[in-house]
Amino acid sequence: MHSRSLLSMPTTLVVGQDNVANVLLNILLNMKTTLKVKLLPSPEQSSALKDTMCQFNKACDSISKTAFENKCYSKYHLQAQVYRNIRETFGLSAQMTIRAISKVVESYKINKQVQHTFKPFGAIVYDERILAYKKLEAVSIWTIKGRLKISMHLGGYQIARMDRIQGQSDLVLINDVFYLLATMETPEDPPMKPKEFLGVDLGIINIATDSTGQVFSGAQVETIRQQHLNIRTRLQKKGTKSAKRHLKRRGRKESRFRKDVNHCISKVLVQKAKDTSRGIALEDLSTIRKKTTVRKSEKAKHSSWAFNQLRGYIAYKGLRLGVPVVIVDPRYTSQQCSKCSHIAKANRKTQSEFQCVQCGFSLNADHNAAINIASRALVNVPIVASSQEDSYKPTALAVGY
Numbered sequence: 001m002h003s004r005s006l007l008s009m010p011t012t013l014v015v016g017q018d019n020v021a022n023v024l025l026n027i028l029l030n031m032k033t034t035l036k037v038k039l040l041p042s043p044e045q046s047s048a049l050k051d052t053m054c055q056f057n058k059a060c061d062s063i064s065k066t067a068f069e070n071k072c073y074s075k076y077h078l079q080a081q082v083y084r085n086i087r088e089t090f091g092l093s094a095q096m097t098i099r100a101i102s103k104v105v106e107s108y109k110i111n112k113q114v115q116h117t118f119k120p121f122g123a124i125v126y127d128e129r130i131l132a133y134k135k136l137e138a139v140s141i142w143t144i145k146g147r148l149k150i151s152m153h154l155g156g157y158q159i160a161r162m163d164r165i166q167g168q169s170d171l172v173l174i175n176d177v178f179y180l181l182a183t184m185e186t187p188e189d190p191p192m193k194p195k196e197f198l199g200v201d202l203g204i205i206n207i208a209t210d211s212t213g214q215v216f217s218g219a220q221v222e223t224i225r226q227q228h229l230n231i232r233t234r235l236q237k238k239g240t241k242s243a244k245r246h247l248k249r250r251g252r253k254e255s256r257f258r259k260d261v262n263h264c265i266s267k268v269l270v271q272k273a274k275d276t277s278r279g280i281a282l283e284d285l286s287t288i289r290k291k292t293t294v295r296k297s298e299k300a301k302h303s304s305w306a307f308n309q310l311r312g313y314i315a316y317k318g319l320r321l322g323v324p325v326v327i328v329d330p331r332y333t334s335q336q337c338s339k340c341s342h343i344a345k346a347n348r349k350t351q352s353e354f355q356c357v358q359c360g361f362s363l364n365a366d367h368n369a370a371i372n373i374a375s376r377a378l379v380n381v382p383i384v385a386s387s388q389e390d391s392y393k394p395t396a397l398a399v400g401y
Contacts, residue, residue: 282314
């Protein structure tokens with residue numbers, strides 16, 4: 001995904017929702033579309049790549065020390081101070097030295113309070129000057145032992161998208177396997193102007209429910225989450241080196257599982273909105289964990305699912321297909337009647353049951369909330385609240401118009 005196209009993307013923002021704007025735009029701007037390419041180096045090539053990573057990150061440590069001691073975080077000024085010494089001391093090429101300086105400067109944009117250090121096998125960012133793809137067979141890459149031509153393993157997905165690779169590629173080492181994470185150009189459809197919205201209610205029991213009534217159940221997810229939790233608890237109690245290694249593998253497995261489920265859900269929702277010429281409306285849940293209290297036994301369940309990740313996937317997939325994504329105020333969506341707009345806590349009978357105490361309308365609670373979310377994306381007028389609740393104006397951030 002292109003940062004340039006996102007920065008130029010027009011947004012409609014209602015006053016009072018700056019926090020929502022920052023949350024969603026940060027998700028979009030920090031999310032790149034990448035292609036994961038597996039490398040197949042020989043033992044000698046693998047050794048050269050590892051030596052290069054270690055030397056590169058030692059150089060980053062040296063640059064970081066200079067930057068922190070001199071409080072110099074400008075790439076231009078830092079380069080003037082360290083460039084010659086880094087090249088002579090660590091044997092890096094000119095462009096590799098520039099990449100090391102850039103990595104350090106980027107890290108200090110997040111936190112300047114402590115000196116940063118880098119792991120020996122931390123990622124190296126390669127650009128076109130020090131890395132080149134050789135059709136669908138190999139990659140030519142710079143190492144401290146010279147330029148190497150390393151074979152690649154490509155599946156059908158990668159083969160179909162290799163012509164979209166542009167810009168930088170990150171060399172990473174995962175479980176002793178080398179990968180290139182290549183930045184990929186992704187075609188984007190022109191944004192449409194929908195007359196209706198598909199509201200999406202996110203939750204724990206049901207991960208997502210849309211305003212047409214389609215439910216993405218969390219039952220299977222909860223079963224697998226509980227299995228992961230039980231295994232993780234046993235390993236943490238054991239505390240051996242083997243158990244700690246197993247914990248790391250288990251953590252990566254859980255992460256892949258969450259990503260896969262969130263990708264599948266977001267793909268279905270965005271395609272559904274695209275096919276029906278609708279935008280997508282989501283709640284602003286950026287502070288949900290701070291504002292809600294749960295029982296101790298429910299804390300792991302409440303905090304284990306990556307809703308921010310799911311919302312980010314919906315946002316960037318929507319942008320890719322020209323589907324506008326709108327963030328609305330979440331207050332009372334679960335207590336408001338989608339038929340008569342009456343708001344009362346008594347309307348929510350149980351977790352799954354909604355029945356309006358004023359008009360008698362009943363519906364699945366998540367489905368009712370999703371309809372309310374969709375309606376708030378269309379208007380910006382006061383909603384009449386019950387005498388027990390404060391009246392308010394629903395506000396929305398629209399992205400992609």
